[in-house]
Amino acid sequence: MxxxxxxxxxxxxxxxxxxxxxxxxxxxxxxxxxxxxxxxxxxxxxxxxxxxxxxxxxxxxxxxxxxxxxxxxxxxxxxxxxxxxxxxxxxxxxxxxxxxxxxxxxxxxxxxxxxxxxxxxxxxxxxxxxxxxxxxxxxxxxxxxxxxxxxxxxxxxxxxxxxxxxxxxxxxxxxxxxxGAYFTGGVKPVRIWLSEEYARAGEGGTGKAKTGGNYASSLLPQAEAYAKGCDQVVFLNEHRDVEELGGMNVVFVFKDGRIVTPESDSILEGITRDSLLQLAEDRGYTVEKRVISIDEWRQGVASGDIVEVFACGTAAVVTPIGALVGEGFDEAQPLGELALSLREELTDIQYGRREDRHGWLVQLA
CATH class of the missing domain: 3.30.470.10 (Aminotransferase class 4, branched-chain amino acid transferase, N-terminal domain)
Structure with a gap:
């Protein structure tokens, strides 16, 4: 072609x-x-x-x-x-x-x-x-x-x-x-269902592309999440590494100042995510894009090494994750202040209420 x-x-x-x-x-x-x-x-x-x-x-x-x-x-x-x-x-x-x-x-x-x-x-x-x-x-x-x-x-x-x-x-x-506003009455933490039966994408597949088939394949596990009393679903790859939610990226905040987000050839590159990470770097945080397993997630929360988990995307901008739910467990997630602070800064830039230091805005009308 x-x-x-x-x-x-x-x-x-x-x-x-x-x-x-x-x-x-x-x-x-x-x-x-x-x-x-x-x-x-x-x-x-x-x-x-x-x-x-x-x-x-x-x-x-x-x-x-x-x-x-x-x-x-x-x-x-x-x-x-x-x-x-x-x-x-x-x-x-x-x-x-x-x-x-x-x-x-x-x-x-x-x-x-x-x-x-x-x-x-x-x-x-x-x-x-x-x-x-x-x-x-x-x-x-x-x-x-x-x-x-x-x-x-x-x-x-x-x-x-x-x-x-x-x-x-x-x-x-x-x-x-x-x-309209994604959240009415303020941003609310969400409950996330861990899908271990279904995968969003595989190695060499179309996971990094924004194509309808990826979203179609997420609808059944998303329905399963609703049935389990959850708002969203998070997927793993074949190595049990964290991928992304049905339509949002995941970000982990560590107590030592690191911010980690999963990275692989089957994860969509989130523009909202990368913008938030840039703003975090501007504040002095260390950003890592790397593989993070579900075990590291759960153990990090249990030990206190992970102090905040949030999801991000175009529609909601930032959504704190309040609970991770799977077969046989329902684990509360730590809620911090960084996610909402970054959300406020990013939306202030988008709506022209704060200086656009990185030249991200383009006037259309």
Missing amino acids: TTIDAQATVTPLEFAVTKNLNAATPARIAEVLANPGFGTVFTDHMVDICWSVNGGWHRPRVQPYGPIALDPAASVLHYGQEIFEGIKAYRHADDSVHTFRPDRNAARLQASARRLALPELPTEYFIESLRQLVSIDERWVPSGDDQSLYLRPFMFAKEAFLGVRAAQKVAYYVIASPA
């Missing part, structure tokens, strides 16, 4: 814009933004860019949000050749709208594309696709506490072909949904 080098100089895209003639009324938007929820109401428009082996990236457009027509033989429906990203846009006090580290999301989408044999979308195209959608649907960006506009870029194989090979026609879309 011929792909575009995502790091090469690219020709700017010229988007054709078709406005939604049935766009939501100001009253409807005000009603939604009063209690946005998450991922249930979508803005008036979406971005659509095509790719083909012969034409490369072409026909960029902004069009009314609506159903996507697919041939029943479209490759994605049969072989799951699909990837996606999750990123937010934040309303600042001066009414401008910014996003956070979109270059990192673009790079992760490119890495996912390589693993799934999809074309790599250049970083410039990725960021411009966000800007195009936010600029036309800016009125959907909320301004309440911890509210944002959640942006979902995704790419899939649309070629009508049942042979098992990489598709030669691909679609890239961006849709958006207003998002």
Whole structure:
């Protein structure tokens, strides 16, 4: 499959814009933004860019949000050749709208594309696709506490072909949904179920890619976690090393000032996680990305060497872990102050309330 080098100089895209003639009324938007929820109401428009082996990236457009027509033989429906990203846009006090580290999301989408044999979308195209959608649907960006506009870029194989090979026609879309505060009434510690029967990914698999199949495989163990009275599930690899939660990374704080997070070829590289770790390093903490076994976790908590455990991701930002539950045990986890302190610092940067020392923010509107 011929792909575009995502790091090469690219020709700017010229988007054709078709406005939604049935766009939501100001009253409807005000009603939604009063209690946005998450991922249930979508803005008036979406971005659509095509790719083909012969034409490369072409026909960029902004069009009314609506159903996507697919041939029943479209490759994605049969072989799951699909990837996606999750990123937010934040309303600042001066009414401008910014996003956070979109270059990192673009790079992760490119890495996912390589693993799934999809074309790599250049970083410039990725960021411009966000800007195009936010600029036309800016009125959907909320301004309440911890509210944002959640942006979902995704790419899939649309070629009508049942042979098992990489598709030669691909679609890239961006849709958006207003998002309310993840926690109502303040951040709450969560109970985590230790899945020892199911695995999220394996060595050499797609664990490092953000692809739908990884999330589909987590749904059954997540349901098991709910049945056990837990909020989330944590996975191990074949060596009983800690991987990640169904959709979040895990971080351990040691009493000697080290911060440890699992690292392997089957763990998704969390942008929120890496940002929090950078802020921790700025404060003088030592950060380690390495293998950490479930035994080290449990023994570290029991001995007092581990003084805090938290999960992190785009949706919740930071979630303290209050209990680890497995077959035959229910172990309280130490609650510290670092997780919430880092969460406050990171969200202050995202919403423009604190200096952006690392140049992470990019203005979209």
